[in-house]
Amino acid sequence: MPKRLDVLICSGAACISNNSQLIRKKLEEVIAKEGLQEEVAIIETGCMGPCELGPVMLVYPDGTFYIRLKEEDVEEIVKEHFLKGRPVRRLLWETPEARKIAEEKKQIPFFEKQFKIALANCGKIDPENIEEYIATGGYEALGKVLTEMKPEEVIDEIIKSGLRGRGGAGFPTGLKWKFTREAQGNEKYVICNADEGDPGAFMDRAILEGDPHAVLEGMAIAAYAIGAKQGYIYVRAEYPLAVKRLEIAIKQARKYGLLGKNIFETGFEFDVELRMGAGAFVCGEETALIASIEGKRGQPKPKPPYPAQSGLWGKPTLINNVETLANVRHIILSGASWFSSIGTEKSKGTKVFALSGKVVNTGLVEVPMGITLRELVYDIGGGVPNGKKFKAVQIGGPSGGCVPEKYLDTPVDYESLKELGTIMGSGGLIVLDEDDCMVNIAKFFLEFTMEESCGQCVPCRVGLKQMYDILDRITRGEGREEDIELLEKLGKEIQTTSLCGLGQSAPNPVLSTIKYFREEYMEHIKERKCRAGVCQFKKEEKLETAIEKIKDII
Amino acid sequence: MKREEILQKYTPELENILFILHDLQDNNPQHYLSKEDLEAVANYLNVPYSYVHGVATFYSMFSLKPRGKYIIRVCESPACHLMGSSNIIYELAKLLGIGIGETTSDGLFTLELSSCLGVCGVAPAMMINDEVYGNLTPEKIRQIIEEKRRER
Numbered sequence: 001m002p003k004r005l006d007v008l009i010c011s012g013a014a015c016i017s018n019n020s021q022l023i024r025k026k027l028e029e030v031i032a033k034e035g036l037q038e039e040v041a042i043i044e045t046g047c048m049g050p051c052e053l054g055p056v057m058l059v060y061p062d063g064t065f066y067i068r069l070k071e072e073d074v075e076e077i078v079k080e081h082f083l084k085g086r087p088v089r090r091l092l093w094e095t096p097e098a099r100k101i102a103e104e105k106k107q108i109p110f111f112e113k114q115f116k117i118a119l120a121n122c123g124k125i126d127p128e129n130i131e132e133y134i135a136t137g138g139y140e141a142l143g144k145v146l147t148e149m150k151p152e153e154v155i156d157e158i159i160k161s162g163l164r165g166r167g168g169a170g171f172p173t174g175l176k177w178k179f180t181r182e183a184q185g186n187e188k189y190v191i192c193n194a195d196e197g198d199p200g201a202f203m204d205r206a207i208l209e210g211d212p213h214a215v216l217e218g219m220a221i222a223a224y225a226i227g228a229k230q231g232y233i234y235v236r237a238e239y240p241l242a243v244k245r246l247e248i249a250i251k252q253a254r255k256y257g258l259l260g261k262n263i264f265e266t267g268f269e270f271d272v273e274l275r276m277g278a279g280a281f282v283c284g285e286e287t288a289l290i291a292s293i294e295g296k297r298g299q300p301k302p303k304p305p306y307p308a309q310s311g312l313w314g315k316p317t318l319i320n321n322v323e324t325l326a327n328v329r330h331i332i333l334s335g336a337s338w339f340s341s342i343g344t345e346k347s348k349g350t351k352v353f354a355l356s357g358k359v360v361n362t363g364l365v366e367v368p369m370g371i372t373l374r375e376l377v378y379d380i381g382g383g384v385p386n387g388k389k390f391k392a393v394q395i396g397g398p399s400g401g402c403v404p405e406k407y408l409d410t411p412v413d414y415e416s417l418k419e420l421g422t423i424m425g426s427g428g429l430i431v432l433d434e435d436d437c438m439v440n441i442a443k444f445f446l447e448f449t450m451e452e453s454c455g456q457c458v459p460c461r462v463g464l465k466q467m468y469d470i471l472d473r474i475t476r477g478e479g480r481e482e483d484i485e486l487l488e489k490l491g492k493e494i495q496t497t498s499l500c501g502l503g504q505s506a507p508n509p510v511l512s513t514i515k516y517f518r519e520e521y522m523e524h525i526k527e528r529k530c531r532a533g534v535c536q537f538k539k540e541e542k543l544e545t546a547i548e549k550i551k552d553i554i
Numbered sequence: 555m556k557r558e559e560i561l562q563k564y565t566p567e568l569e570n571i572l573f574i575l576h577d578l579q580d581n582n583p584q585h586y587l588s589k590e591d592l593e594a595v596a597n598y599l600n601v602p603y604s605y606v607h608g609v610a611t612f613y614s615m616f617s618l619k620p621r622g623k624y625i626i627r628v629c630e631s632p633a634c635h636l637m638g639s640s641n642i643i644y645e646l647a648k649l650l651g652i653g654i655g656e657t658t659s660d661g662l663f664t665l666e667l668s669s670c671l672g673v674c675g676v677a678p679a680m681m682i683n684d685e686v687y688g689n690l691t692p693e694k695i696r697q698i699i700e701e702k703r704r705e706r
Contacts, residue, residue, distance in 0.1 A: 013672065013673050013686050014673045014675045014676045014686075014688055016686065017673060017676055017679065017685075017686040017687055017688035017689075018676065018688060018689065050675075051673070051674075051675020051676055052675055052676065054675075054676065196672065197669060197670065198670070199631030199632050199633060199669065199670040199674075200631060200632060200633045200670065200674050201670070201672075201674075202670075202672035202673065202674055202675070205672040236672075237576065237615055238615075238668065238669070238670075238671055238672065238681075239672060240684045275569075275572070276572060276573065276576060277572070277613070278572055278575070278576065278613030278614070278615040278616060279613050279614035279615035279616075279668075279669065280612060280613050280614065281669055292572070293569060294568065294569055295567070295568035295569045295570065295571040295572065295599075295609070296568075296609070297608055297609055297612040298612060298613070299612075354674055354675070355675075356633040356674035356675060356677060357632075357633055357636050357637070357674075357677075358636065362674065362675040362676075362677075363675045364675070394632065397632075428633075428674070430632055430633050430636065430674075432636070436636060441632070444632055444635055445632060448631075448632075448669075452669070454612075543640060543643060543644070543654075544653060544654060546644065547643075547644065547647040547653045547654065548653060
């Protein structure tokens, strides 16, 4: 029987780190004490989005959205709100621009401009309960393709929808499916790339933790389309909660006959197994990922052959990213024309972005393609905190670049971002303010890719180290006049000669900061000046050395 | 669990190597892979020792030297860096009296850096074993460490 109130507690990783589990426990206690068990349902959901304000809680039917909850607030909420119908106003979201308290979730600007497809169920259902997923129309799309559509028709529908890979490169998903279907071979595989490693991106994690069945259903539909019986999800070991929820989801789907043999009594057979990474960024590259599943060091291979021809154990393999797969069921159910009506001419649908860094509302947002960066940073993100001045937004992680204020009105789609010298990437948006030094940021990203380079090819292994050394001396005040040109030359060579995407895109953060913030580089080199005050121009004291020193004192 | 029992949980196929290494490491009270572990895996999967060593050293989550009961992994991704992860690392090092990659003499804590933990919304963040801690401040870190010391 439906209860009078549904209380949804966010149990995404960020809210858990802010003790949402304690809130839940306390809530259960107080509700039991007040004898409300029959009237109030407590549901743990996946990520609701505004991580900075966690732990967050949503109360239906009125849609009251509570933020920054503490254990001691629980009793008041139960007594005032649940018993007397008076929401506790001091715990609601006050929007700074309107100085208004939002009584309902839909009045909050953070949610207003969002359009949720991939995140449709995140924060709405209990991810550990398959029946809640089914109640939202879950596995209906799989039923539809198995009973009403030929594999070719499924592929056509995905092609028509205009869906493109959400993991970085933006390759048309339907074409990938078509190539894998047409490849020779009886045995084929579907792999879900859940090795989300881009710093600043956490949408895949949220989907896996908040709506794991959407990924399983997307994989099953893909398997039917390309003719595969076995699928693998390669997930990062850094995400233990995602691993746990996927394990539960797979078990439940098998129990309900939605994975395994004779699904929907159509004779279609498909099962999914988990594979875990062990902390290697390069394994997000598809050929490295395949090597890792095979039990090898995760080193990329030259392409072609593409995985669609020769992938896992040499068999045709389809690799799709988590967010891409989460879109599939909605395209099947609502149609390609519905999906392609959202977004821009060449970038259809929505994209999930992870907002972090110097922005008021950090967290996860899903918006139609074509929204401007300004809307993302200011309208949804609430702008830069503490009255500081916006400097740039870093998009696409270590493969992407920095976009300055001047281009904030650029629509977000694959092509426009590429023109700016960055990429959509997996959708991490890190906002930088006047206190951030662009040379230092470029150095920091390069340090990351340098360390994560698998070491196989020379341009990436040696070239990145050389670029790093140059940046390092610039930030120490020992830069030379010719260094900027040298960086540009080296960067372009590494882009064109590296074996895989890691090396090919690693120079982007440096090249884009030189393009837009050349004067900051010049100041470092000519005047030994860092306008953000980050670079100290002393003999740099490495963090490790600093720590060594403290140890001596102790 | 004994080493042999762990191995027997998996079929002796190369594709299980990461699972086996994770399992062996998780079941070792010192959270690491010993030379004997690597040798046993090599025998079990019928590959050279050098192969297993090569795989174990490729992935940053495997350690070939003993570590503490609590492995602290501070996120070093740009989002955390911008929000002050260096101070957090500095504070932890001061508090524990160890450097990065080292273990306290009582065998309780190991301090490591990690790539993005995917909780950028609550940066700076760290993990202690499987638990995530976000919005870190020096004050919060002192509390967490004290708590862990009490739990020991």
